[in-house]
Amino acid sequence: MSVGCGGGGGGWSGRGGGVVRAVVGGVRWLWGRHRTTVIVTAAVAVGVAWRRHRRAKKLRRQWDSAGADVIVLHTLRYGRRCPHLSPFALKLETFLRMAGLEYKTDFEVPMGPKGKTPWITVNGEDIGDSQLIMERLAGRYGVHLALQSSSPEQQAAGRAIAIMTDEHLYWGLVHWRYYADSEMRIHELITLPAYFRLMLLLFRHRIRKLLNIIGLGRHTTQQVEEIMRRDLQAISDYLGEKAYLMGNEPCEVDCSVFGMLGQFLWNAPGSPYLAMMNEEFPNLREFCLRVKNQFWPDWKQCLDPQQQ
Incomplete structure (x- = not known):
């Protein structure tokens, strides 16, 4: 008595199996006809991913080396008429100056963990959204402004x-x-x-x-x-x-x-x-x-x- 993958949806039978066979067939055809191209493309993709990984680690080391409690402000490059094209970046850097907090500016990675600019790194922690950043920093460093x-x-x-x-x-x-x-x-x-x-x-x-x-x-x-x-x-x-x-x-x-x-x-x-x-x-x-x-x-x- 044999046990097979019947019509219950398992194996390569049915429509799903046809798709899998088509994909496998396509891969075999591509490998057979364009093996060199596939190898080169894969090598380039791996190389790009590796370079991004190394760059991310290098930048992280730079941010961490800023010093304890030193804020790294990530934002777009400075503008021609006003330091910031983003109102939220101008808002946040003004707050840092108003509160007397020590910070450094980074232009390499302007978009943060929430896909927005600006954002900060402090003591290895990434924080996004200008208003939330201000509130977090005010609580962490005891910033007491007039409000x-x-x-x-x-x-x-x-x-x-x-x-x-x-x-x-x-x-x-x-x-x-x-x-x-x-x-x-x-x-x-x-x-x-x-x-x-x-x-x-x-x-x-x-x-x-x-x-x-x-x-x-x-x-x-x-x-x-x-x-x-x-x-x-x-x-x-x-x-x-x-x-x-x-x-x-x-x-x-x-x-x-x-x-x-x-x-x-x-x-x-x-x-x-x-x-x-x-x-x-x-x-x-x-x-x-x-x-x-x-x-x-x-x-x-x-x-x-x-x-x-």
């Missing part, structure tokens, strides 16, 4: 402003930079490889779909501008004549607002939002210059290329 000493009402307002900035104004920036700006002047802001300009055209199509999903892309450009104007008006009204959002001392909310408004002021040439800050909301422009002067005395040295 913690504010009233519950001020803290609530500060959180609302930060969320509006990070989650709403941000999409207005994206809408302008990658969709409404017909000239795609992003290439004026940061040095990009030639092939990346072609990728931007494809990226622009994806952004259009994403904007439609979140709802902002379903409005006209004029409607989007009016929505963003109201957000800027709200921040301007709350700031008033104060030096910083919560008073005379800066806090983490100022980092979020500066990170975003800095994009409008320095990284959105020709945009209606730059005009709004210059003409309608001068206190927001002065706020940005105030943060820049206090926490970025080396601003020009952080541009690409460096300026005197």
